[in-house]
Amino acid sequence: MSKLDDHFIFIYGLEPSELCSNFRFASPNFQTFVTPERVASFVLWKSMMGLLYSTGVGAYEFDVLRANAHYFASLVVSWYGWLTGKSLELIHRNWVEIEGPPLIEMRKKVVGTFGQITEPPVDHQDNEPFKRMTPLIILSLKNSPLARALDDYHTCLSKGSLDFYFYAYRAVENIRSHFGTMEDDDAKKKAWNAMNTALSREQKDYAELVEAATESRHANILGAVIDEQTAQRQLKFVSSLIHDFIDYLAKLEHASKIDRSSGATPT
Numbered sequence: 059m060s061k062l063d064d065h066f067i068f069i070y071g072l073e074p075s076e077l078c079s080n081f082r083f084a085s086p087n088f089q090t091f092v093t094p095e096r097v098a099s100f101v102l103w104k105s106m107m108g109l110l111y112s113t114g115v116g117a118y119e120f121d122v123l124r125a126n127a128h129y130f131a132s133l134v135v136s137w138y139g140w141l142t143g144k145s146l147e148l149i150h151r152n153w154v155e156i157e158g159p160p161l162i163e164m165r166k167k168v169v170g171t172f173g174q175i176t177e178p179p180v181d182h183q184d185n186e187p188f189k190r191m192t193p194l195i196i197l198s199l200k201n202s203p204l205a206r207a208l209d210d211y212h213t214c215l216s217k218g219s220l221d222f223y224f225y226a227y228r229a230v231e232n233i234r235s236h237f238g239t240m241e242d243d244d245a246k247k248k249a250w251n252a253m254n255t256a257l258s259r260e261q262k263d264y265a266e267l268v269e270a271a272t273e274s275r276h277a278n279i280l281g282a283v284i285d286e287q288t289a290q291r292q293l294k295f296v297s298s299l300i301h302d303f304i305d306y307l308a309k310l311e312h313a314s315k316i317d318r319s320s321g322a323t324p325t
Contacts, residue, residue, distance in 0.1 A: 065156045068109040068127045071149040072135070075105040078146075080184040088130070088195060098130045102188065107131065107148075124153065130199075136208035137194050140300060141187040145215035197307055203236040204303060211296055220274035222284050227271035229296050230264065233257075233303050257302045267292050 072078050083102040097112045111127040128150065135146040198205040210229035214222050237256065238249030254260060270288060 064113045066111045066113075066123070066127070066153055067156055068111060068124070068131065068153045069151045070107040070109065070131055071151050072102075072105045072107060073147040073149060077144060078102075078105040080182040081105070081188075082182070083185050083188040085188070086192060088199060098127065100131070100134060102185075106151075107134070129205075132209060133195055133198055133205060134188075134191070136205070136212040137191040137198070138187050139212035139215050140208055140297065141190060143215065145212060147216070194304070197304065197311075201236065201307055203232045203234075204300070204307065206235075207232040207296075207300055207303070211293075211300060214293055214296070218284065220284055222289055223267065223270040223274040223292065226292050226296050227264075227267050230267065230299060233299060236303075256306050257299060259299070263295070267295065 072081075081102040081104055083100075085100045087097045087099045089097060097110075099110050101108045101110075109127055109131050111123065111130070113123060131148055135148050139145055198208060207229040210225045210232060213225045214229070217225060234249050234253045237252035239245050240249065250261065266288070270292065
């Protein structure tokens with residue numbers, strides 16, 4: 059167990075670096091999903107991300123805290139993937155316990171001589187997804203099915219194998235888990251029906267994805283290539299399902315400021 063109210067910086071690299079050349083962003087503070095007193099925020103500078111994680115009140119195990127911090131960092135790149143249709147790989151570089159003003163220390167650790175976070179090109183359009191994702195991060199910190207669906211959707215963006223369909227279908231199943239348990243066939247049917255009612259879907263809408271996902275899990279084929287048109291169609295379908303699930307959750311919480319703009323598909 060460690061002492062109370064510690065501050066840590068977890069440092070990540072982002073790949074591909076050429077996608078990140080215009081990244082300049084400092085996020086607000088977010089209450090974490092595990093303990094409300096724990097606070098996380100992040101700073102982006104090109105292909106580096108610094109995640110500040112404050113432990114708040116109460117003893118903690120560092121390995122658990124590190125896993126929670128990585129979960130938060132993964133949410134950032136998952137939302138980026140949904141908003142842009144582009145995949146970022148998150149690479150953990152290092153961590154450090156800090157003393158003194160946390161944001162100042164984080165800037166130093168991430169880029170050495172950080173300069174000003176407001177210096178150009180902070181207003182570059184490449185930073186818009188990070189500006190838009192604040193209410194989305196808050197929503198996913200409160201709803202693990204949404205967070206897991208986003209993670210699987212983000213995985214789809216980087217998959218060129220048949221595993222693409224496995225992760226696409228698992229994203230759907232994660233959303234369905236919000237609506238009921240899978241204890242038996244009757245519970246499974248009720249969960250599907252509840253999701254379809256809430257999100258205005260029919261079971262036939264999943265037919266192509268179910269067939270593709272079943273084939274990908276049981277084909278026993280090495281090096282098989284997915285059909286690009288089918289993959290794009292299913293990626294768009296899963297993105298739209300996430301979109302409607304966000305709207306559904308937002309309405310439940312009367313969260314009128316949730317960004318409802320649709321996720322993009324890769325170009």
